[in-house]
Amino acid sequence: MPTSQKTIRRNTRTLAQLPPGQRGIVRRVTGGGSIHRRILDMGISKGTLIEAVCEAPLGDPIKIKVRGYALSLRKAEAALIELDETE
Amino acid sequence: MRTRFGRRKRNSNTKPTRQHPSPIEDGPGAPASDEAPPVPAAHPGVPAVVHVALAGNPNAGKTSIFNNLTGGRQRVANYPGVTVETKEGLRRHGGVTYRIVDLPGAYSLTANSPEELIAREYILRERPDVVVQVVDASNLERGLYMTIQFLELGVRLVLALNMIDEARARGLRIDTALLGERLGAEVVETVGNRGIGTDALLAAIERARTRPPRPPEGRYPAELAALAAEVRRQVEALGAAKYPAHWAAIKFLEGDREVRQWLAAAADGRATQFESATRRADQLARRTGESIEAQLAEARYGAVAGIYHEAVRRDLSPRRRMEISERIDAIVLNRYAGFPIFLLIMFALFQFTFTLGEPLMNGIEAAFGWLAGAIAAHLAPGPLRSLLLDGIIGGVGGVLVFVPNIVLLFVAIGLLEKSGYMARAAFIMDRIMHRIGLHGRSFIPMITGFGCSVPAIMATRTLEHERDRLATMMVVPLMSCSARLPIYTLLIPAFFPLRWRGFMFFLIYAIGVVLAIVMVKVLRVTVLAGESTPFVMELPPYRWPTARSVVADGWEKSVLYLRKAGTIVLAISILLWTATSYPVPTRHAVDASRLTASLSPAELARARAAEDIAYSLAGRTGRAMAVVFQPLGFDWKVCTALIGALGAKEVFVAQLGIVNSVGEDAPSVSDLHGVLAHDYTPLQGFCIMLFCLVAAPCMATVAATRRESNGWKWALLQFGGLTALAYVVTLAVFQLGMWWGIGV
Ligand SMILES: Nc1nc2c(ncn2[C@@H]2O[C@H](COP(=O)(O)OP(=O)(O)OP(=O)(O)O)[C@@H](O)[C@H]2O)c(=O)[nH]1
Ligand SMILES: [Mg+2]
Numbered sequence: 001m002p003t004s005q006k007t008i009r010r011n012t013r014t015l016a017q018l019p020p021g022q023r024g025i026v027r028r029v030t031g032g033g034s035i036h037r038r039i040l041d042m043g044i045s046k047g048t049l050i051e052a053v054c055e056a057p058l059g060d061p062i063k064i065k066v067r068g069y070a071l072s073l074r075k076a077e078a079a080l081i082e083l084d085e086t087e
Numbered sequence: 088m089r090t091r092f093g094r095r096k097r098n099s100n101t102k103p104t105r106q107h108p109s110p111i112e113d114g115p116g117a118p119a120s121d122e123a124p125p126v127p128a129a130h131p132g133v134p135a136v137v138h139v140a141l142a143g144n145p146n147a148g149k150t151s152i153f154n155n156l157t158g159g160r161q162r163v164a165n166y167p168g169v170t171v172e173t174k175e176g177l178r179r180h181g182g183v184t185y186r187i188v189d190l191p192g193a194y195s196l197t198a199n200s201p202e203e204l205i206a207r208e209y210i211l212r213e214r215p216d217v218v219v220q221v222v223d224a225s226n227l228e229r230g231l232y233m234t235i236q237f238l239e240l241g242v243r244l245v246l247a248l249n250m251i252d253e254a255r256a257r258g259l260r261i262d263t264a265l266l267g268e269r270l271g272a273e274v275v276e277t278v279g280n281r282g283i284g285t286d287a288l289l290a291a292i293e294r295a296r297t298r299p300p301r302p303p304e305g306r307y308p309a310e311l312a313a314l315a316a317e318v319r320r321q322v323e324a325l326g327a328a329k330y331p332a333h334w335a336a337i338k339f340l341e342g343d344r345e346v347r348q349w350l351a352a353a354a355d356g357r358a359t360q361f362e363s364a365t366r367r368a369d370q371l372a373r374r375t376g377e378s379i380e381a382q383l384a385e386a387r388y389g390a391v392a393g394i395y396h397e398a399v400r401r402d403l404s405p406r407r408r409m410e411i412s413e414r415i416d417a418i419v420l421n422r423y424a425g426f427p428i429f430l431l432i433m434f435a436l437f438q439f440t441f442t443l444g445e446p447l448m449n450g451i452e453a454a455f456g457w458l459a460g461a462i463a464a465h466l467a468p469g470p471l472r473s474l475l476l477d478g479i480i481g482g483v484g485g486v487l488v489f490v491p492n493i494v495l496l497f498v499a500i501g502l503l504e505k506s507g508y509m510a511r512a513a514f515i516m517d518r519i520m521h522r523i524g525l526h527g528r529s530f531i532p533m534i535t536g537f538g539c540s541v542p543a544i545m546a547t548r549t550l551e552h553e554r555d556r557l558a559t560m561m562v563v564p565l566m567s568c569s570a571r572l573p574i575y576t577l578l579i580p581a582f583f584p585l586r587w588r589g590f591m592f593f594l595i596y597a598i599g600v601v602l603a604i605v606m607v608k609v610l611r612v613t614v615l616a617g618e619s620t621p622f623v624m625e626l627p628p629y630r631w632p633t634a635r636s637v638v639a640d641g642w643e644k645s646v647l648y649l650r651k652a653g654t655i656v657l658a659i660s661i662l663l664w665t666a667t668s669y670p671v672p673t674r675h676a677v678d679a680s681r682l683t684a685s686l687s688p689a690e691l692a693r694a695r696a697a698e699d700i701a702y703s704l705a706g707r708t709g710r711a712m713a714v715v716f717q718p719l720g721f722d723w724k725v726c727t728a729l730i731g732a733l734g735a736k737e738v739f740v741a742q743l744g745i746v747n748s749v750g751e752d753a754p755s756v757s758d759l760h761g762v763l764a765h766d767y768t769p770l771q772g773f774c775i776m777l778f779c780l781v782a783a784p785c786m787a788t789v790a791a792t793r794r795e796s797n798g799w800k801w802a803l804l805q806f807g808g809l810t811a812l813a814y815v816v817t818l819a820v821f822q823l824g825m826w827w828g829i830g831v
Contacts, residue, residue, distance in 0.1 A: 028376065028377055028381065029378075029381055032378070034551070035621045035623075036378060036380060036381070037195075037197050037341075037380050038194070038621070038623050039623065040380055040381060040384035041194040041195040041197065041232070041384070042194060042229070042623060042625070043228060043229045043232065043388070045381060045384045045385045045388050046377070046381065046385050047385070048388075053413075053416075054416075054417075054420055054422075055422070056420065056425070056514055056515055056517065056518060057420065057421065057422055057423070057424075057425030057426040057429075057515055058426065058515065058518035058519065059518060060517060060518040060521065061514055061517045061518070061527065061622055063416070063420065063514070063626060067226070067228045067229055068225070068226060068228070068257075069225075069226045069229065069625065070412070070416075070625070070626040070627075070628075071623070071624070071625055071626065072514045072517075072622070072623070072624050072625075072626055073621075073622060073623045073624070074517065074521070074621065074622045076621070077621050077622065077623055
């Protein structure tokens with residue numbers, strides 16, 4: 001299913017930018033190597049619904065909900081997850 | 088890196104720790120035996136010992152089920168990554184012996200961390216007869232993702248839908264029959280922490296043994312499927328059978344390093360089409376704008392979604408547990424309250440240990456006092472009495488007094504681990520850990536390190552990257568372990584007034600933590616320089632620790648500690664007592680001096696005893712060491728105790744008791760306080776604690792580091808580095824303290 005390059009450039013929003021309490025649908029997971037695979041293994045792939053829950057008290061890792069469980073990851077990793085907006 | 092993994096495999100896979108020597112019996116009276124016995128097989132031609140591996144996502148309850156099956160007592164806790172090596176046990180059921188292996192958790196069969204690699208390699212190499220995939224039923228989609236991978240691999244599979252209680256509480260109704268039919272695998276429901284479903288699981292294993300595995304229904308995108316088929320043909324053409332060809336082809340396309348290397352080796356210079364396949368895969372990825380891994384993952388999740396929606400119904404009724412966890416998290420991870428709560432919990436951990444431990448400790452001390460009194464009353468003075476009173480009661484007794492504190496500390500850490508807060512602590516601390524060049528997860532071994540460094544060093548295996556692992560391992564001994572607690576508990580009350588004591592305890596622990604941070608930073612810009620590594624961690628729902636598991640934990644720790652006191656500490660105490668008592672001088676200088684007349688008999692006896700000790704082997708060694716340790720404010724008595732601390736930290740206290748008591752009757756801890764306060768200044772007392780905190784991790788720690796880093800290099804660096812650090816820091820503190828006249 002070819003995704004046009006143009007759509008990706010236009011208003012790309014990543015999980016790192018998703019405000020707490022909001023949801024998004026994964027458009028694709030970028031990056032490479034083991035972190036790319038790890039994100040996929042955790043159940044985050046194209047079409048997955050993700051909800052941002054909160055930031056850690058010190059601001060960095062964030063807590064999200066995906067496929068019914070709670071996951072934490074740093075914003076640097078969250079920035080590899082591109083979202084389509086919902087609602 | 089590769090050799091390390093290679094060796095690890097051999098270490099932990101081919102010889103898994105036999106954790107339960109004899110199988111649990113179902114039927115009464117059947118003989119339990121250590122060796123795998125020739126069991127009458129249920130069916131002719133069926134192996135007598137069935138090899139079963141428990142695999143699945145981290146924290147799905149594998150170890151709970153393992154313990155139920157084998158009667159074992161392996162560690163269970165509520166955070167991902169508890170089990171880090173394979174463990175083995177036996178179970179006999181219906182005339183068949185099952186050899187059951189608990190594996191570390193993994194999110195997929197793509198190995199990302201050492202412990203995930205262990206799990207995958209075990210299944211690939213040891214080829215268990217049946218794989219039981221333990222799935223968290225309340226987290227079924229992610230579990231099924233791995234199921235698909237097991238089916239790709241073509242193993243005989245049983246799905247244990249564990250935590251079915253939680254799934255129901257969240258309103259999930261799972262049609263197990265349908266699920267089993269769709270997957271072509273046996274499916275059973277279990278509740279691991281309450282031992283429900285164990286027999287059904289055994290029955291399912293029995294059925295799975297004879298059921299041929301079926302490839303998964305998942306469909307890959309056409310182009311990818313064609314590519315996979317082509318690679319598969321090439322793998323088959325190589326004729327190497329280490330991995331199933333179908334699976335190897337998919338892993339090849341995923342870019343799996345192990346599989347690619349294996350195929351390159353198997354090709355052995357023969358012309359292959361692998362390069363062209365790689366090229367075509369790259370083209371495909373570029374054209375679709377999505378990596379091959381992502382496409383495969385998507386296809387698998389697609390297959391999962393199909394099965395999931397068929398087999399799972401969701402009642403719109405309460406999703407209680409998740410909600411409770413969410414509500415707790417809303418407070419515990421709150422932007423403003425989260426960090427103070429974290430500090431409070433850490434503080435409570437130690438407060439709990441000390442307040443609850445104090446009265447128990449006094450009780451034990453009174454008991455030993457009574458015992459010493461009884462021995463003193465019944466034995467004439469002589470070497471035997473001295474050995475019993477000074478060597479054994481003074482040594483081992485002095486250590487046993489701390490049993491309550493130590494056990495309570497382990498129980499408190501256990502509560503953090505079993506409740507699920509530990510994962511939150513890692514989450515909260517990640518920012519800080521990241522700043523100093525570590526990983527939020529490094530925080531878990533560090534907390535464990537307050538209990539004991541050895542399991543903490545093992546626990547570093549959950550860190551995915553070598554550099555994080557080594558850096559964490561190196562500084563774990565700076566987290567003041569429970570064996571050092573007796574040292575502080577002895578010294579702090581001797582030198583500091585009541586209102587200062589709590590602060591001194593805190594200060595000593597805090598110094599350890601601060602030094603650890605500094606050392607990590609140093610390591611990360613020197614020998615372990617490199618990029619920081621990603622943080623992706625599951626936050627499990629909060630769970631009530633069962634009373635049974637907490638009690639069992641405390642009991643086990645007590646037994647371990649008593650065993651240590653009865654073996655290592657006892658042996659070293661006797662050795663040190665001997666070294667402190669012999670050789671005996673033939674004459675005493677004090678008798679020849681003119682002082683004799685002016686001294687009372689008691690003072691004379693004490694002066695003689697002091698000469699005896701100074702003349703003894705330990706005294707002489709201590710004196711030689713004292714030359715080096717003088718600038719730190721240590722006299723030769725402290726030096727002899729330092730020797731003992733090398734074997735086990737607790738011996739330090741034992742030996743201080745010995746050197747200060749030989750010639751007198753057994754000292755109680757409070758007597759020793761008086762002696763110490765008389766002989767040393769608070770500054771010296773503090774320096775002794777500081778040195779013991781930082782210097783020379785005990786032998787068991789050095790051995791653990793050697794094993795986990797696969798070589799002496801890091802173990803020796805740890806030993807030498809920490810000792811040098813201790814020397815420098817203590818020297819600075821003592822000299823500055825003297826200069827400013829603090830605590831002298
Ligand atoms: N409610 C509930 N809790 C369970 C069940 N089975 C296990 N637990 C709890 O889940 C947590 C994880 O259990 P473990 O047995 O340590 O899980 P594991 O799969 O061995 O975990 P790793 O070794 O980290 O991979 C513990 O807190 C258990 O008490 C269950 O069926 N229901
Ligand atoms: Mg486990």
